[in-house]
Amino acid sequence: MSDGQWEKIGFLLPGKASDPDRSGLDNREFVKGCLWVLRSGAHWCDLPEHYGKRKTVHRRFSCRCHAGVWERIFELQTADRDNQYLGRVVS
Template sequence: MAPLLPGKVGDAGRSGTDNRLFVNGCLWILRSGAHWENLPERYGKWQTVHRRFSKWCHAGIWDRIFEILMADPDNEYLMFDSMIVRARQQAANGKR
């Protein structure tokens, strides 16, 4: 997966400190349903992780990564399930 991620040495711009740690932090947020402010310190500052996550969303990087992973027949076991990704409490009442 590392060659798919931006921010590695050799890419234009600044290199990411640790792509694996960043992706793990994003997955932790998605699995736990926690707010970004509750991101454990081991993943870095929550503002930095959130900003980078948002940039990757707007650039379509997450879509590209998941499309490539889904196209590989060896990765057929990869899926997101409602048991893994929980909604926040605010999502349950339907109010905005």
């Protein structure tokens, strides 16, 4: 995930450095871990450790699903007609 891509979506993810277990500092790695699972088709239990504890990442993923965060991110990304990554996924 490039810095530009992160700048476009990072503000949509809850959490800040002062919140325990909701650190905004690791949100980028959290998103990369979620993308790894979704792209690979692997189970959450196979998530590499450098993305965080698998149960924690899965719980955060589920909470953001229920809060509509992923939907807002997807809407933002699909509104960007110059999003080359999305073009490869949709095509």
